Every structure is written in C-alpha cells, then in structure tokens.
Amino acid sequence: MKISILGCTGSIGESTLEVVRKSKGFIKIASLAAHSNAEKLSRHASEFGVSKTVLTSQTKNPEALEELATDPEIKTVVMAIVGFAALKPTIAALKAGKTVALANKEALVTCGELLTALAEKHGGKIIPVDSEHNALFQALQGHSIEQVDKLIITGSGGPFRGKTRSELQSVTIAQALNHPKWKMGPKITIDSATLMNKGLEYIEARWVFGLPDDKLKILIHPQSLVHGIVQFIDGSMLAHLSPPDMKAAISYALYYPQRQPGAVEPLDLVKAQKLEFFEVDYENFPCVNLAQKALKKGGVAPTVLNAANETAVQAFLDEKISFLSISDMIEKTLESAPRQNLDIQSIFAADAWARQKCQENILSLRH
Ligand SMILES: NC(=O)c1ccc[n+]([C@@H]2O[C@H](COP(=O)([O-])OP(=O)(O)OC[C@H]3O[C@@H](n4cnc5c(N)ncnc54)[C@H](OP(=O)(O)O)[C@@H]3O)[C@@H](O)[C@H]2O)c1
Incomplete structure (x- = not known):
C-alpha cells in the first residue's frame, strides 16, 4: 500500500514513520511534506527512498500539497499537518476519492459537514486518527x-x-x-x-x-488509558483501551480493516490499577x-x-x-x-x- 505523509516532521508524522518502519514493506511512502524543517524532511526522504517531497514554506507552487494528496499512485493520505493549513489538501484528497487517515482536527472542525459530504460524493473515506475518534x-x-x-x-x-x-x-x-x-x-x-x-x-x-x-x-x-466509550441504547458500553501512544490509532487507520501485529505494547491492566472518570x-x-x-x-x-x-x-x-x-x-x-x-x-x-x-x-x- 502506498501512502503520502503530509506533516511528516511533526509528532504524528514521525509516529507514522515508525508504523511504516515496523510494517516490513507492507506500507510504502510515495511522498512526504513538511513546512519549514528541511533537514528533517530530507533525512526522512533519504531513509525511505522518497523522491517526491514538498517544503511548503519554500515551494513556489501553491498547489504542491494538493498534488501530493491526489497522486494516482497513492491510496491513502496521512494528514498530519497542524492547523487550518490541512484543509485544502484534505478537500483535494477526498475529491480524488482517497482515504484520508485524518489526525488533523482543524479541518474537520471548520469544514466537517462539507468534508463528510465530499467523501460520500467522490467515494473518499475519512478514517479518524485522533485517538478518541479512532477509539470510538x-x-x-x-x-x-x-x-x-x-x-x-x-x-x-x-x-x-x-x-x-x-x-x-x-x-x-x-x-x-x-x-x-x-x-x-x-x-x-x-x-x-x-x-x-x-x-x-x-x-x-x-x-x-x-x-x-x-x-x-x-x-x-x-x-489516559480509555480513549473512547460507546454507550448503546440497551445500556451496554464498549470502551477502547490502549497505552497513550498515537501509533495505536495510526496503525489501525493504515491497516483498517486489518490490524498490525505488535503495533503497540498491550496495557498491563494490573499495573494500571485504577480507571477514574470525572465531569x-x-x-x-x-x-x-x-x-x-x-x-x-x-x-x-x-x-x-x-x-x-x-x-x-x-x-x-x-x-x-x-x-x-x-x-x-x-x-x-x-x-x-x-x-x-x-x-x-x-x-x-x-x-x-x-x-x-x-x-x-x-x-x-x-x-
Ligand atoms: N500529536 C498528537 O499526539 C496528536 C494527537 C491527535 C491529533 N493530533 C492533531 O494532528 C495534527 C498534527 O499535530 P502534531 O502534534 O503532530 O503537530 P506538530 O508536531 O507541530 O507537527 C506539525 C506538522 O505540520 C507541518 N506544518 C506546520 N505548519 C504547516 C503549514 N502551514 N503547511 C504545511 N505543513 C505545516 C510541520 O512541518 P515543520 O516541522 O516543517 O514545521 C509538521 O510536519 C494537529 O492537527 C493535531 O491537533 C495530534
């Protein structure tokens, strides 16, 4: 499976790279983008043999991220850019029918109604990476x-x-x-x-x-061990537990509907001892x-x-x-x-x- 990672130099981007390293060749990277950290971007590109890269603070092409997000070579875009800047490439990816593994919050907050409609219209998919939404x-x-x-x-x-x-x-x-x-x-x-x-x-x-x-x-x-709970109409609840490690959500989004063996260490529930909840x-x-x-x-x-x-x-x-x-x-x-x-x-x-x-x-x- 080929992916593009937009925001590859950040916390989510680098956790995604760890998931890719562990995938033993199952996930391949077609392109990488960052904003200003040229040194990190080129280090990641050379480690993963990626030739298509964009540094948004220096590119003269305002559509550069959209081009990566709609590349016919890829199936999935990992949207790890922080802030509203993720909105345009997310729209482009969904219009091109891509799966967007969406860590970025701000695009959905500002444009959720339109993004979900776009996904439906063009056969794209949003898989939430934000840990709570991924848990749910x-x-x-x-x-x-x-x-x-x-x-x-x-x-x-x-x-x-x-x-x-x-x-x-x-x-x-x-x-x-x-x-x-x-x-x-x-x-x-x-x-x-x-x-x-x-x-x-x-x-x-x-x-x-x-x-x-x-x-x-x-x-x-x-x-921070229970990330989301679904309460059903019959009064039952299903909760999702994992260590507070974004690799759990990222790997689920990339392997969905399968799971990546050993994506994260399972919790030691005896050590965890207590689960508290407050308003x-x-x-x-x-x-x-x-x-x-x-x-x-x-x-x-x-x-x-x-x-x-x-x-x-x-x-x-x-x-x-x-x-x-x-x-x-x-x-x-x-x-x-x-x-x-x-x-x-x-x-x-x-x-x-x-x-x-x-x-x-x-x-x-x-x-
Ligand atoms: N970190 C988490 O555990 C976590 C969990 C859930 C959801 N999220 C969400 O995921 C997104 C990323 O969070 P993060 O913590 O990974 O942020 P981060 O560590 O600050 O990384 C941000 C990434 O976006 C790039 N970037 C910044 N401004 C940009 C712009 N104007 N155009 C294009 N790229 C830009 C940065 O490139 P440079 O490094 O070159 O500046 C970097 O690669 C946020 O929306 C956050 O709310 C994060």
Whole structure:
C-alpha cells in the first residue's frame, strides 16, 4: 500500500514513520511534506527512498500539497499537518476519492459537514486518527449508528486539572507544555492545557460520526488509558483501551480493516490499577463550552472559533498574552463574528476575518 505523509516532521508524522518502519514493506511512502524543517524532511526522504517531497514554506507552487494528496499512485493520505493549513489538501484528497487517515482536527472542525459530504460524493473515506475518534471508530465496528445512545470522548484533563482560575492566572508556557500523558506538538499541547482540545474533538465527533450534539459527552479520565466509550441504547458500553501512544490509532487507520501485529505494547491492566472518570470543569476551563456553543450556532462559528484559537495559542507561545487570555480572546472574537452561510468560500473568508479580529483583540489588550 502506498501512502503520502503530509506533516511528516511533526509528532504524528514521525509516529507514522515508525508504523511504516515496523510494517516490513507492507506500507510504502510515495511522498512526504513538511513546512519549514528541511533537514528533517530530507533525512526522512533519504531513509525511505522518497523522491517526491514538498517544503511548503519554500515551494513556489501553491498547489504542491494538493498534488501530493491526489497522486494516482497513492491510496491513502496521512494528514498530519497542524492547523487550518490541512484543509485544502484534505478537500483535494477526498475529491480524488482517497482515504484520508485524518489526525488533523482543524479541518474537520471548520469544514466537517462539507468534508463528510465530499467523501460520500467522490467515494473518499475519512478514517479518524485522533485517538478518541479512532477509539470510538474501533468500538463501533459491527454496530449501526442507530444503536448508539452516547459517544463518550475522554481526556486526561491536561497539566492544570484541578486548578482554579486564580491559580491559572500565572501559569507559564513551560508548565502548559508539560503534558502529563501525551508527547505532542506545541499547538495541540496548549489546546490540551486549556481543554480546547476536547472542544475541538467534540465538534470533530459531530461530523465523523454524524450524530447530534446531545449524543456526545466528554469525560475527564486522568489515566489516559480509555480513549473512547460507546454507550448503546440497551445500556451496554464498549470502551477502547490502549497505552497513550498515537501509533495505536495510526496503525489501525493504515491497516483498517486489518490490524498490525505488535503495533503497540498491550496495557498491563494490573499495573494500571485504577480507571477514574470525572465531569469536565466547565467553570475553570471555558474553552469546552465555547466550542460547544460554536457548534450549536453553526455556519462559520466553528471556523471563527478555530482561527481565533490558533491565533491566541500562537500569541501565548510568543509570550504576548497570558494563559487565561487565550479563552478571553476566543470569546471576544466569537462575539463579533458575522453570520454567514456554510460554503467553502465563506469558510476561508471567516478564517481570515477571525485571525485579523483576534489579532486586533490581542493588540487592544496590550495597550
Ligand atoms: N500529536 C498528537 O499526539 C496528536 C494527537 C491527535 C491529533 N493530533 C492533531 O494532528 C495534527 C498534527 O499535530 P502534531 O502534534 O503532530 O503537530 P506538530 O508536531 O507541530 O507537527 C506539525 C506538522 O505540520 C507541518 N506544518 C506546520 N505548519 C504547516 C503549514 N502551514 N503547511 C504545511 N505543513 C505545516 C510541520 O512541518 P515543520 O516541522 O516543517 O514545521 C509538521 O510536519 C494537529 O492537527 C493535531 O491537533 C495530534
């Protein structure tokens, strides 16, 4: 099977390369893309004998990622790019009838309804790689969606679980980047600290599984061993457990409907000892609620939420705003969002508008 890995230099991209190494030639790489890390990209290309590569920060071809994503040679695109930049190549891949092993959240958050419709129309497929959605996808095999009462997304609670807003006032970038369970890229690690990650996943689940939001629930599970739970109409639940290692989800997506022998070490349940679950602390972590409201509002509201979040998280990482200002900036940007219909042009326009507006909000905060 031949694949393209877009975002091959990041955390998901490099975990995918490990899955490929272990596949003993079953998975071959046709092309690789990264944004600015030329050294890593060329190291990966030479290890896997890949001649088609794209470095988006340097290419003069604005369609370069779309070309890799629609290459007739490949069956599957691993979408490991972070942020809204993944949207165009994801659209292109689905239009070309490819299977997209989709780790990227932001494309589904902003464009979920349109992406799932595109997949259906052109015979493409989205296999979720995000661990919670991959877990739910696995637990749903052999069941129809009509048998589902609730889909439960779990989250560790991040590095600041249990903290109050006043305690969160002075947290540092280093503390926010110190995730207790997962090793990931900086943007998603900050999203995990604010819990926006769970908000984005809630919106993602709406579109991946086609269920209304009253059938979606988030629970905090500090051990990060249960990644998703399907609650059926008869009261039974099926949970998916694995170590907190993205290779479990990536290998399932690439081998589906088969499984890769030894993809990850199985859990030692005796050592794990306890599995705890708590309600989300909506008061101290308002981002979940902002995402839920944006989904309810519909139209381009999730696009505005996502763009404001990307902008605010970057400003926090650049030491321009405090941790608590991330949710404030998103809320302020959402409040003034225009109402627009949902089509591709409106999504790109809303994304650009929200980035600009959020920057203005950040600047006004600093003056
Ligand atoms: N990491 C996880 O465990 C995890 C779990 C679930 C879902 N996800 C989702 O998967 C996506 C990737 O996360 P990550 O943690 O792997 O991120 P990451 O480590 O920051 O890697 C991001 C990748 O995207 C590339 N990239 C950045 N900006 C780009 C642009 N404008 N155009 C094209 N490529 C660009 C980067 O290239 P350079 O290295 O050259 O900058 C890098 O290869 C995110 O959407 C995240 O939410 C991640």
